[in-house]
Amino acid sequence: MTERHSAEPAQNFHGDGAQNADTLVQLAKNQNLDDGGLRTSQILGDALALDPQHHEAQVLQERLHQMFVPRWHFPMLADTARNRAYAQAIAAKVQPGDVVLDIGCGAGLTAMLAARAGAKHVYTCEQQPLIAQAATRVIAENGLSDRITVIPKWSHEITVGTDIPERADVVISEIVDTVLLGEGALATLTHAMSALAKPNARAVPEWGTLKAQLVESSGLLDQWRPHQAEGFDLSAFHRFARVAQLTPGEFAACGLRSLGPAAELFQFDFTRPDLTPERTATDLTCAAAGTIHAVLVSFELQLAPGIQVANGMDAGGHWGRTAFLLDRAEAAAPGDRLPVTAQHDTSHLSVSANGPLIPAGEAAAATVWLNPAWRLRRPVRDGGDRTAPPPAAWSPADTGGAGLPGQPCH
Numbered sequence: 001m002t003e004r005h006s007a008e009p010a011q012n013f014h015g016d017g018a019q020n021a022d023t024l025v026q027l028a029k030n031q032n033l034d035d036g037g038l039r040t041s042q043i044l045g046d047a048l049a050l051d052p053q054h055h056e057a058q059v060l061q062e063r064l065h066q067m068f069v070p071r072w073h074f075p076m077l078a079d080t081a082r083n084r085a086y087a088q089a090i091a092a093k094v095q096p097g098d099v100v101l102d103i104g105c106g107a108g109l110t111a112m113l114a115a116r117a118g119a120k121h122v123y124t125c126e127q128q129p130l131i132a133q134a135a136t137r138v139i140a141e142n143g144l145s146d147r148i149t150v151i152p153k154w155s156h157e158i159t160v161g162t163d164i165p166e167r168a169d170v171v172i173s174e175i176v177d178t179v180l181l182g183e184g185a186l187a188t189l190t191h192a193m194s195a196l197a198k199p200n201a202r203a204v205p206e207w208g209t210l211k212a213q214l215v216e217s218s219g220l221l222d223q224w225r226p227h228q229a230e231g232f233d234l235s236a237f238h239r240f241a242r243v244a245q246l247t248p249g250e251f252a253a254c255g256l257r258s259l260g261p262a263a264e265l266f267q268f269d270f271t272r273p274d275l276t277p278e279r280t281a282t283d284l285t286c287a288a289a290g291t292i293h294a295v296l297v298s299f300e301l302q303l304a305p306g307i308q309v310a311n312g313m314d315a316g317g318h319w320g321r322t323a324f325l326l327d328r329a330e331a332a333a334p335g336d337r338l339p340v341t342a343q344h345d346t347s348h349l350s351v352s353a354n355g356p357l358i359p360a361g362e363a364a365a366a367t368v369w370l371n372p373a374w375r376l377r378r379p380v381r382d383g384g385d386r387t388a389p390p391p392a393a394w395s396p397a398d399t400g401g402a403g404l405p406g407q408p409c410h
Contacts, residue, residue, distance in 0.1 A: 021051035028060060036129035037068045068130050075248075075318035077107055082309055082317050086110055086174070086204070089303030091117045093202045094170050099123070101168035101196055103155045103188060104175045108135040108148070114172060115147045122147060123164045127154040156191050167198045173205070173270075178245070178311060178320045179349045180208045180268060180299050186346045190273040203271045208301045211262035211312070212282075212351060214338060216290040219254040220244060220323060244294065244323040251321045256296060258313050259332065260287040265297070265342045265351075277345045281354055283337035292330040294323040295340060295351050324351040335360025 024047035031040045041064055047057040076082065090110065094100060094117035102111040105126035114122045126132040132152040139148050151163050160167055171192050175183045193201065224241040226234055246254065263282055268274075284295065298312040298321065311319035330338065339354040
């Protein structure tokens with residue numbers, strides 16, 4: 001459906017509708033996109049109001065929307081289990097009279113859930129102007145404009161006393177990707193909980209855990225590392241396919257089979273985020289015989305006590321999955337263990353096999369820590385100084401650019 005925001009551009013032209021639409025399309029094509037596509041979207045909307053079948057206007061509008069509105073928004077909004085979990089968690093956390101900060105407005109759903117739960121006022125921020133504009137309309141059409149304010153800014157740019165009148169009692173966010181890190185959740189929430197929230201503010205979600213397990217899937221290799229095509233050997237190309245980002249459809253089609261239990265890698269406390277890079281080495285165990293093709297990384301996200309969302313082997317919903325492919329498949333028996341090393345820089349995750357398969361009953365070699373700064377540290381649950389400055393920023397450039405850009409959001 002075409003939304004027309006202003007009739008001003010169309011009123012500047014006269015003649016038949018097709019001619020006016022053509023002129024507006026040319027005007028749209030000459031716009032820069034520094035405003036996040038707002039002006040271009042308005043002009044294309046005006047063109048389509050004059051000529052709803054204008055082919056080029058339709059194509060340009062769709063390209064613009066795909067450029068600035070990530071496609072994962074739509075399956076996420078259609079994920080009823082995820083929506084219900086957030087509704088229950090927000091109802092449990094928000095109390096009448098609370099001021100709520102909602103980070104990452106999207107279509108406005110979590111902000112409206114907070115208003116419905118009894119918040120005095122909800123301030124929801126969205127850095128993408130087109131999305132912020134659409135959310136403002138969604139909120140208005142649901143009769144909540146007097147209780148929800150959309151701030152078209154990145155949360156790091158919000159200041160208390162200017163954008164929001166006081167610090168928040170509750171901070172709500174849904175800014176994680178398939179490995180929790182890729183949307184900068186830790187950095188964003190570190191700033192929000194220290195600068196924009198009251199002491200002991202509540203948060204949704206509360207914490208998240210990353211887990212890893214060994215999986216078998218010939219379908220995964222067929223899709224990501226085909227050995228030949230039309231009789232030609234393609235093996236030299238496989239080095240580009242070390243990390244598989246799987247949509248829910250691809251995950252189902254690959255038929256991954258779990259070979260053992262999921263082991264915890266890292267836990268992140270979103271009420272008291274920590275910007276310390278971490279590294280851990282662990283053995284992943286086989287509980288069944290099979291061929292190890294990859295290490296599947298999944299998460300569990302606690303929104304409130306007893307309310308979780310996850311993207312593990314048996315989870316449904318819109319979440320994608322991330323699998324780290326082994327350089328060489330390993331035949332394994334029950335009880336065998338594969339040593340792996342996992343590292344994160346608070347924005348990216350890497351996982352790699354850390355040696356040959358350890359047969360059942362054989363002791364593991366001693367773990368060697370290359371850098372004490374990477375030691376696994378549990379997030380502080382109670383107490384601690386939330387206002388202390390974070391450590392100096394760490395860049396993927398420090399490891400030669402290594403690091404996995406997580407699948408956007410979901």
